[in-house]
Amino acid sequence: MKYKAVIFDLDGVICHTDRYHYLAWKQLADKIGIYFDESINNRLRGVSRMESLEIILEQWKGTSFTEEEKIGLAEEKNAIYKELLKQMTEKDLSIEVKDTLERLRKSGILLSIGSSSKNAGFILERIGLTGFFDAISDGNNITKSKPDPEVFLLAAQYLKTEPGDCLVVEDARAGIDAAAAAGMGSAAIGDALGYSLADYNLKEFKELIEICGVVS
Structure with a gap:
């Protein structure tokens, strides 16, 4: 893998x-x-x-x-x-994202959030993902925002995983920069698509399954 x-x-x-x-x-x-x-x-x-x-x-x-x-x-x-x-509900989590996350998790891949938001826990609760991720690295733990790699390096530390074994999924160029600075792979989505520092460009979220080598 x-x-x-x-x-x-x-x-x-x-x-x-x-x-x-x-x-x-x-x-x-x-x-x-x-x-x-x-x-x-x-x-x-x-x-x-x-x-x-x-x-x-x-x-x-x-x-x-x-x-x-x-x-x-x-x-x-x-x-x-x-x-x-408070307007958010589980309907704000797309079926594609939910299915992809579950496929990755069942394959044994560790999953973490790496976000500057201090409301990550609350948002995950609203969309039905409380307790789903193996680690949460967010604005409550970090002192430096992206493009500083701190948030991702902490996530790897929480997961007890080497940075080189981690893939970061980001929609902002600052996040791709942070992944590169952390020595991690990166997959760009949304506004970050086409950014030269990204290792992969996701036109669809489910492409992560193939990128990560998950066997059907």
Whole structure:
């Protein structure tokens, strides 16, 4: 078998929460009077909450916010976001993704989440995947966001697997960069398709079964 473990980004790979992030940041930006649109939102992909806030505050022309005020704004955004996430159900997990994950797991491949999100556990609960993964490496454990490889290296450590035996599945170029920096294979999907650093390009999620050498 080519890979012993597969590490998945969450948002945009296992499920799609981008719209909820956008709506939450937009609501916060409107409240404090900062311009925010889809273009700015695209810069936040794979970036931590506090770093995302700094990008949004680039538009701010008033008095600088204190660190305490920034933390408060980030927490307010997260509260809005978590309220929106309550709309998610198991229907937000596609049959293709669910079947592929189950095939990989039954073949003996270890599975982990590698996400900058601090809400990974809550999202997995909403889509019916609580306890499914062998490890969770997320924003609650890391100090550096992608393209730093920390989140993926921690996932490999939790899985007790060498980085070279891991495949990362990512929809953001920063995530592919992080996988390369970690010494792991990478499969690009969604917005990361065609990125030169990716080892594989997934037009369909189920292609992972063949890439990982899973026998029918």
